[in-house]
Amino acid sequence: MTENRPGYDAAELVRRAVARGVTVGTAESLTGGALASAIVTVAGASACFEGAVVSYSHAVKERVLGVSHELLEERGAVDPQVAVAMARGARERLGVDWAVSTTGVAGPEPHDGHPVGTVFVGIAGPGVERVERLDLSGDRAEIRQATVGRALDALTTQISFPANA
Template identity: 50%
Template sequence: MTNLHHLAEEAVKTALEAGRTVATAESLTAGMVAAVLADTAGASGMLQGGVVAYQNTVKSGVLKVSRELLDAVGSVDGDVAAAMADGARTVLGADIGIATTGVAGPEEHDGKPVGTVFIGIATAGGTTYAEYGFSGNRAEIRGQACGAALESLLAALSS
């Protein structure tokens, strides 16, 4: 966990220095990214809020992810992650949206193997995503996804 806290401290510090705000949209990590950020002193100056969108109805209803996209590709997809990040950014009024979706196991989901993770990033410049393949148990995969989300957030803050 200490690595996560170090990444969160860096992200909070960088966001505060840049005067940028952040919102999260989390499926796989179920609020872990927002919680780790909020554990960091100064987070109230940069963290707008977060949406735990475990179900597709929340992804579409709250985050405005296209129902057609979800029906076509399922929830574990890069374009879904990017759309979730954009939804969080828009709905929560932040400069940057960060999203997580993936398969923590023990079984595959939407035809994707355990450990498949997508991190979505949305900024004023557009949306993107990164794909990862992690291994381990549910907790380990979720922790690795949280770390990847924080690293992606840091990269977006630094650009």
Template identity: 50%
Template sequence: MTSTAAEVLRLLTVRGETLAVAESLTGGLVAAELAAVPGASKAFRGSVTAYATDLKRDVLGVDATLLDQRGAVDPQVAAQMAAGARRVLGADWGISTTGVAGPEPQDGQSVGTVFIAVDGPSEATHERAPGGKVSALRLNGSRTEIRMESVRSVLALLLERLVSEHPGNDRAQDTEQNGGF
């Protein structure tokens, strides 16, 4: 997984952009994966581990009515968590994880139900206007396996978004910045 984290951080560094993370079921594992990459501080601003629902509301700004009506395991909650991390931590990009790793169902959702989200600059204006993507996952396995696959998936979703935004240009920019090597 570290290779995905390293590639995400490389692309962000080349672009001069930053990343913030909001985590629930992964409990800090996404942040740990990013921080394990040497030089991560060039692009990784920080994270909020909002395991408790009230933290999602009070720290990340997730809509209280949404949380009351649908619970914390919801695609809109994931989207608002990513946007909230981006806003609160002052980053260009925000990613989030929310879901049920087990052992019991939560908020009417079965074990293995996970929502991951990316919120970043609008492709059209490349400004701070939100431009997000949410993916729903149905994962099998142990609690640990579900959490680790959630980490892998959210980093892969961000990498996909970064690559699709500027296909082919990032390697050239990186080469230029490193003196042509």
């Protein structure tokens, strides 16, 4: 199981993004806007945060984020390739330097053959596309909260690399 550990938080994401002069956005399925909400809670977030797409349905993933219909049909939404495609689509559609996406199963039931707690966090930035798989434990709220924390940490970590500044 992936540890539900704390990492960089929204305040640190905003601080580092502003210091590096980069913009960020989110594409959320599993977290349903909670990730964007965590970011905009930070005073000064408007200096780096451009917006979010909550793409709970396949149709919105396709229409708004540009995730291919074939990929969604073949793999389902709970997939590392879909997570990266969501982040890439958010980066393009929102016109940001960096985007992070969340997709997975918060429960209470498994979905598309994936157990509760299976989560993918996608990152897209200049020359970077990566995905992190999380295997989280807890109830629906705990899984969603842990996903927000890991997504903030993953994005902050990526924009912190000197080569990615």
